[in-house]
Amino acid sequence: xxxxxxxxxxxxxLGGIYALVSVGLNLIFGVIRIINFAQGEFLMLGxxxxxxxxxxxxxxxxxxxxxxxxxxxxxxxxxxWLVMRPLQNEPMMQVFASFGLLLLLQNIVLAITxxxxxxxxxxxSQVALSLGPVQFSVSRLIVLVAAALAAAALGVFLAxxxxxxxxxxxxxxxxxxxLMGINVQTTYMWTFGIGTGLAGLAGVLLSPIYTLSPxxxxxxxxxxxxxxxxxxxxxxxxxFVGGFIVxxxxxxxxxxxxxxxxxxxxxxxxxxxxxxxxxxLFGKVGAEEVGLREQS
Amino acid sequence: MRSAAGPxxxxxSAVDGVWTVRKELPIxxxxxxxxxxxxxxxxxxxxxxNLLTVALLFGxxxxxxxxxGGYGGxxxxxxxxFFAIGAYTAGNLFKHFDISPWIxxxxxxxxxxxxxxxxxxxxxxxKGPFFAIATMALTEVAIAFAMHFDLITGGASGLTIxxxxxxxxxxxxxxxxxxxxxxxxxxxxxxxxxxxxxxRLGFYLQAVRDNENAAEASGINVLATKLKGxxxxxxxxxxxxxxxxxxVRIVEPAGxxxxxxxxxxxxxxxxxxxxxxxxxxxxxxxxxxxxxxWLRAFVGSAVPGGNLMVLALILILGALFMKxxxxxxxxxxxxAVWRRQ
Numbered sequence: 086x087x088x089x090x091x092x093x094x095x096x097x098x099l100g101g102i103y104a105l106v107s108v109g110l111n112l113i114f115g116v117i118r119i120i121n122f123a124q125g126e127f128l129m130l131g132x133x134x135x136x137x138x139x140x141x142x143x144x145x146x147x148x149x150x151x152x153x154x155x156x157x158x159x160x161x162x163x164x165x166w167l168v169m170r171p172l173q174n175e176p177m178m179q180v181f182a183s184f185g186l187l188l189l190l191q192n193i194v195l196a197i198t199x200x201x202x203x204x205x206x207x208x209x210s211q212v213a214l215s216l217g218p219v220q221f222s223v224s225r226l227i228v229l230v231a232a233a234l235a236a237a238a239l240g241v242f243l244a245x246x247x248x249x250x251x252x253x254x255x256x257x258x259x260x261x262x263x264l265m266g267i268n269v270q271t272t273y274m275w276t277f278g279i280g281t282g283l284a285g286l287a288g289v290l291l292s293p294i295y296t297l298s299p300x301x302x303x304x305x306x307x308x309x310x311x312x313x314x315x316x317x318x319x320x321x322x323x324x325f326v327g328g329f330i331v332x333x334x335x336x337x338x339x340x341x342x343x344x345x346x347x348x349x350x351x352x353x354x355x356x357x358x359x360x361x362x363x364x365x366l367f368g369k370v371g372a373e374e375v376g377l378r379e380q381s
Numbered sequence: 382m383r384s385a386a387g388p389x390x391x392x393x394s395a396v397d398g399v400w401t402v403r404k405e406l407p408i409x410x411x412x413x414x415x416x417x418x419x420x421x422x423x424x425x426x427x428x429x430x431n432l433l434t435v436a437l438l439f440g441x442x443x444x445x446x447x448x449x450g451g452y453g454g455x456x457x458x459x460x461x462x463f464f465a466i467g468a469y470t471a472g473n474l475f476k477h478f479d480i481s482p483w484i485x486x487x488x489x490x491x492x493x494x495x496x497x498x499x500x501x502x503x504x505x506x507x508k509g510p511f512f513a514i515a516t517m518a519l520t521e522v523a524i525a526f527a528m529h530f531d532l533i534t535g536g537a538s539g540l541t542i543x544x545x546x547x548x549x550x551x552x553x554x555x556x557x558x559x560x561x562x563x564x565x566x567x568x569x570x571x572x573x574x575x576x577x578x579x580x581r582l583g584f585y586l587q588a589v590r591d592n593e594n595a596a597e598a599s600g601i602n603v604l605a606t607k608l609k610g611x612x613x614x615x616x617x618x619x620x621x622x623x624x625x626x627x628x629v630r631i632v633e634p635a636g637x638x639x640x641x642x643x644x645x646x647x648x649x650x651x652x653x654x655x656x657x658x659x660x661x662x663x664x665x666x667x668x669x670x671x672x673x674x675w676l677r678a679f680v681g682s683a684v685p686g687g688n689l690m691v692l693a694l695i696l697i698l699g700a701l702f703m704k705x706x707x708x709x710x711x712x713x714x715x716x717a718v719w720r721r722q
Contacts, residue, residue: 120510171701177456178700180513181652184645185696192686200685307521310514345529348521355518359511360503
C-alpha cells in the first residue's frame with residue numbers, strides 16, 4: 086500500500102512536469118500545427134537561463150522567470166521569423182529545420198559549458214513535505230501548481246481574449262482569418278513566441294529539480310508530443326489531463342516493469358491513441374487534421 | 382524529366398516523355414562503373430578507401446531512405462532502427478548459429494520490413510506529421526529495447542562477432558573488398574530505387590506526396606502505397622545493416638541507433654543531394670561523408686560539438702534554401718537554360 090501510494094505520488098508529480106512542459110508545445114504543435122522538435126531545447130535554454138541568473142546575478146531561480154520568459158519569447162519570435170515562417174507550407178521541411186535547430190542549440194550550449202553539468206540549489210528545493218508515508222519536495226509541488234495555473238491561463242486566453250480567438254481562427258483556416266482582418270503572420274509569430282516562452286517557464290521551474298545538461302531536452306520532448314496527441318491537439322484541458330496520464334503510466338511502468346523501458350511505454354501510449362482515437366481524449370473528432378490541409 | 386505526378390496507366394509503354402526502366406539502365410550502369418573505377422583507383426590508399434567505403438554505405442542507405450522519404454514524401458528519422466535490426470539479425474545468427482550473413486540478408490530484410498509496416502500502419506492512416514513524430518519516438522524506444530534486451534544486443538558494451546575471414550562469412554582481410562561489397566549494396570539499392578521510381582508504385586508514391594486527397598480521389602489506395610514504399614525502404618536499410626555488421630564486427634546501441642549519427646544523417650544526405658531524385662542521395666553521401674570526417678577532425682576537436690553545429694546549420698539552411706538539394710538546383714538551372722534556347 087505504501088509503495089503504491091509512493092508510486093502514485095511520483096506519477097502525479099511527474100505528470101505535473103509533463104503537463105507543464107506540454108502547455109507550450111500544445112500551443113505550437115496543437116494549435117498552430119508547427120512541428121517543433123526543438124521545444125525541449127527551448128526548455129533547456131530556460132534552465133540554463135535560470136542557472137545564469139542564479140550564478141551571475143545571485144537571483145533565486147524562481148525570480149529569474151521575469152528575465153528568462155521574455156528572453157525566450159523574443160528568441161521564439163526570431164526563430165519563427167527566420168526559420169518557421171518561410172516553411173509554413175512545408176511541414177516536412179519544418180521537421181528538418183526544427184531538428185537542425187535542436188542540434189544547433191544543444192551543441193552551442195555544449196560548446197559554451199564544455200560538457201560540465203550544473204545544478205541549482207534554492208532554499209525551497211531542500212524542503213520536503215510529508216503526507217502520511219509519502220514524501221516529496223516543495224519544488225515538485227510548485228511545478229504541479231504552476232502547470233495547473235499555466236494551463237488554466239492558456240485555456241482562458243485562447244477561449245476568451247481577442248488574440249486567443251484570432252489564434253484559433255488562424256489555426257482553423259488561414260485564408261478566412263485573413264479575410265476577417267486578422268494579421269496572420271503576426272498572430273503566428275506571437276503564438277510561436279508564447280509557446281517558446283512557456284517552454285522557458287517550464288525550464289526555470291524544473292531547474293532546481295534536474296541536473297542541467299545540454300541534452301536534457303530530449304527527456305521531455307517525446308513525452309510532451311505524446312501528451313499533446315493524447316489530450317487532443319489544441320485541447321488545453323486534454324494536455325493537462327494527458328500529462329498526468331502519461332506521468333502515472335511512466336511511474337507505474339518504471340516501478341513494476343523496468344525504468345529503462347519508460348520511453349517505450351510513452352511510445353506505446355502515443356501509438357495506441359493514434360490507433361484508437363486519433364483526435365485524442367478531449368479533441369473534437371477530425372480535429373487532428375484541421376489546419377493540415379494544403380494552404381496557399 | 383519527371384512526368385506529371387499522378388497515376389500513369391502503364392509506365393512501361395513507350396509513351397513520349399515517360400522514362401522507362403530500360404532507358405534508365407545505361408545511366409545506372411555508368412554510375413556504378415564510375416564508382417567501381419574510383420574504388421580501383423583508391424584501392425592502395427587506406428584512408429581514402431575507407432572514406433569511400435563509408436560513403437558508399439551511406440549512399441545506399443540514403444537511396445533506400447529516398448524511396449519513402451523522397452518519392453513518398455514521408456520523412457523518417459528512424460531508419461537507424463531498421464539499420465540496427467539488420468545488424469543485430471546478422472550478428473546474432475552468425476555468432477550463435479554460424480549462419481552466413483548472405484543468408485541472414487533474408488530474415489534481416491523481412492524483419493525490417495515487417496516492423497516498419499507494423500509501426501507505420503497506425504500513423505500512415507492519418508494525414509499530417511504524425512509519421513515524423515512517431516519515427517523520432519521509435520528511435521528512443523529502440524535504444525531502450527537495445528539496452529534492455531542485452532542477450533541479443535550485448536547491452537551497452539555491444540555485440541562482437543568473431544573474425545573468420547572468408548567470402549561465405551562476408552569477412553575479408555583486404556579492405557578494398559569491403560568497398561566492393563558496399564558498392565554492390567549501393568548498386569542493388571539504386572537498381573531497386575530506379576525500378577520503383579519508374580513503376581506504378583513510384584508514380585503512386587509521388588502522387589500521394591504531391592496531393593494525398595487528389596491521389597485518393599484518383600483511386601489510389603494511399604495507405605497501401607505508403608506501406609509498400611516504407612517496407613521496401615526499410616528492407617533495403619536492413620540489408621545495409623547486415624553489411625555494416627560484417628564490416629565493423631562490433632556494434633553497440635549508442636552508435637548504431639544514434640539519432641544524429643545514423644537516423645538524421647541519412648535524411649540529411651538525401652536532403653543535400655536532392656530528395657526525390659534517383660541519384661541525389663548518392664551525390665549527397667559522396668559530399669557529406671568526407672565533410673563529416675573533416676569537420677570531426679578539425680572543428681570537433683577545436684570546439685566540443687563544433688562539427689555538429691556546422692551540420693545543424695547545413696540542415697537548417699538546406700531545409701530553407703535547397704529543398705530539392707544539389708540535384709534539384711542543377712536541374713532547375715538546366716531547365717532554365719533549356720527554356721531560353
